[in-house]
Amino acid sequence: MDALGWFVIGSEGYAVRAESDDENFVIYLTDMTSIWCERQTATEIMKRCQDLNPLIESTVKHLIQQLRSTLLISHSESNSLTIVSVDQNITLKLESHLDGNLPFSWEFHLTLETTDQFKSFIIRPLLAMLREAACVEEELCNIIRSKDKQIDDYKASGATVSRRHLETKEFNAETFFASRITRTIEESAKEKITSLFCRVVDRLKQLYSVVVERIYFQSSARRSALTVPDVSAEMTEEIPDRGRTSTQSPAKESEESRSEAIKKRLREEEQKEMAKRAKKACLAKIL
Known part of the structure; x- marks a missing residue:
């Protein structure tokens, strides 16, 4: 599915994310404490x-495109956004206009998702992005230190910088990060949590998508493993006449089959050897 990354919607501290293809539309809403979702098929959209x-007469594909664009510009004056919360569920109402100034209304009926869903879409991706950012930070610092050593080697060989404004001081990671903290920590502390979350995801959107896809894949694999029926017993009952009782395991049957094959091959070799001996005996009598 093609996804719209998390972005702030309205002024009530919510962030929204949408995923869609030509026949399906999925929308997520969060206030950074819970997550709500609605999944719509082509029939439900129509x-x-x-x-x-x-x-309005339209195709599903065109309606999905309209919903995506309406969400993206939901903060503008030409759109009216209303969020109604009832019994832990949320209705998101949008008012906009189609081409030709034709009014267009839409409602998303979002239901509260589980804690696992919140972890999958919010907590785990954030932790993964934090870990990746730390790894990138360490790698970049190592590259800069290597460059400093390379520059020192050039200088030791008598090389000089042709333009003074290109000359740099030796990199000190502790000093650099200390100065960054004093400049940015206060700004981040004042920012609304949903806005801060959306800004972080936007900077690392590719990594976020990869993490979410991997989590979804692993969850689907676990569900598939739990729902696979145990058909071994049924197969055993259906073929009792093939030399295997209902209590025989496939491994035991395989071992017995190999044993029978070996015995058969030994009997055939023994018969061939006996035939050779008989033939030699006949030739000896003739001679």
Whole structure:
């Protein structure tokens, strides 16, 4: 699915994310303490459009494109955004205009997701991005230190910088990060948490997508493993006439088959040897 990264929506401290293809639309909403979601198929999208916009005739693909663009510009004056919370569920109402100034209304009916979903879309990606940022930071510092050593080697060989404004001081990681903290920590502490989260994800959007996809893949694999039926017993009951009782395991049957094959081959070799001996005996009598 093609995804819209997390971005702030409205003024009530919510962030939204959308995923879609030509026939499906998924929207997530979070206030950084919980996460809500609605998944719509092509049939459900067309039904809601008919209910909310009876005068509009459109295709599912065009409606999905309109929903994506409406969400992206939901903070502008031409759109009206309303968030209604009822019994832990949320209705997100959007008002906009299509080409030709035709009014367009939409409602997303989002239900509260589980704690695991919140971890999968918020907590775990943040931790993964933090870890990756730390690894990148360490690698970049090592590269800069290597460059400093290379410059020192050039200088020791008598090389000089042709332009003074290109000359740099030796890199000190502790001093650098200390100065960064004093410049940015106060700004980050004052920023709204959803806004800060969206800004971090936007900077590392590719990494976020990779982490979420991997989590989804692993979750799907676990669910598939849990739902795979145990058919070994059924297979055993269906083929009792093949020399295996219902209590025989595939491993035991395989071992018995190999044993029978070896015995058969030995009998055949013994018969061939006996035939050779008989033939030699006949030749000896003739001679």
